[in-house]
Amino acid sequence: MKQSSTPNAPLSISDLYELYKSFSQIQTDTRQLKKGDLYFALKGPNFNGNEFALVALEQGAAYAIVDEPVTVNEQLKDRIIYVKDVLSSLQALAKFHREQFNIPFIAITGSNGKTTTKELVAAVLNSHYKTYTTKGNLNNHIGVPLTLLSIQKDAEFAIIEMGANHLKEIESYCSYTLPTHGLINNCGKAHLEGFGGEEGVRKGKGELYDYLKTHNGIAFINSDLDYLVKMSQGIGTIISYGIHSGQLQGETLEAVNGHTTNNFLELKITKCSNAALVNKVIKSQLVGNYNLPNVLAAISIGLTFEVPVVKIIAAIENYTPTNSRSQLIEWKNNKVILDAYNANPSSMQLAIENFAKIKNVKKILCIGGMRELGKESQAEHQALLEQIKTAHFEKVILVGKEFEKCQHSFTYFENSALAKSWLDQEKITDHFFLIKGSRGIQMEKIIALD
Secondary structure (H helix, E strand, O other), rough: OEEEEOOOOOHHHHHHHHHHOOOOOEEHHHHOOOOOEEOOOOOOOEEEHHHHHHHHHHOOOOOEEEEOOOEEHHHHHEEEEEEEOOOHHHHHHHHHHHHHOOOOEEEEEEOHHHHHHHHHHHHHOOOOEEEEEOOOOOOOOOHHHHHHOOOOOOOOOOEEOOOOOOHHHHHHHHHHOOOEEEEEOOOOOOHHHHHHHHHHHHHHHHHHHHHHHOOOOOOEEEOOOOOOOOOOOOHHHHHHHOOOOOOOOOEEEEOOOOEEEOOOOEEEEEEOOHHHHHOEEEEEEEHHHHHHHHHHHHHHHHHHOOOHHHHHHHHHHOOOOOOOOOOEEEOEEEEEEEEEOOOOOOHHHHHHHHHHHOOOOOOEEEOOOOOOOOHHHHHHHHHHHHHHHHOOOOEEEEHHHOOOOOOOEEEOOHHHHHHHHHHHOOOOOOOOEEEEEEEHHHHHHHHOOO
């Protein structure tokens, strides 16, 4: 017989942690749940995990952590754990777990390239140390605590990616991640709707610097970006990198402007505290010079933590981007730069500039709309089109309602499905494509094989 179990006093975080030590695999989605997992019944605008607590237990969850009364069988009620709020308990548990470690925790945020930078840093550090890092882009209020709770006892380093689309978000992540080191890639025109403008973006991302300032942290700074240099003032220890490194405290790393060979980024280190790296040419599998700061960040962090130079170079040269992030692929006898994971005005500008420089007369630009720009959306999309007009691509394809009211003479489709249908009929070969757009536009679908 099923009955509604009566909540007991909420479990303390220390008691919950004792439970976690016995069942350390955490799941928030019953579709991904495995036997012995702890199920945390999170709630959102369109879902309530408490409603699936019974399903989780029947599928083999060790315990279900809930914050509402749930109806379960008599034999299952002892496996229901009540807390005041599941999300805040998950975050508090993550902080408790974080406090058990005395290792470097490196927080990475920024408007463009933070996931690529995180992956490169992880590749470099993992070549020499046991390193745990954010999987994919699980970088929000749920992904960050889940990443922390995935870190095992053998960890020597942890890398935590932090995404944000409004003020106080990075501050909240720092409160339970407790980073010892931090890196802001850049502050561009991303999530303008939530941040309220570019100054809001800098203030929001700068919450990481604020934490480092008050907790004796160390910052890795791209000193080519004057605003980062200014924002970082007051941080006790700064390690700088860039094409033209500034006069900052700590080590410096400089590189000549990167260039592309067979469309991949190559770079040469011109100044470095480690002589073994000077004049070394590093051949990456990354498309576009805009990835140069991401590579330099990884080198800088590797050198700081004394990763052997040969391992640093190998890690960068062997790193292959995935998940539609600056991937160079072949499609129906065409070359394609697939960069369709995300987009904002800053990243779009750089990607288009890079594409325009590629020496191929038959180039097709496929651009999807940019989301979360608020009242600036139409102006930013129109500005993007003005930039495109000066590049003289053979063909420009626009996808998404964001372009609907813009002035242009390019080929336009409301969604990626319509663009794919048109492209399939055209049977284009021997061209070079750039495909880029915000995640919600799903630009990768236009070259999906049926």
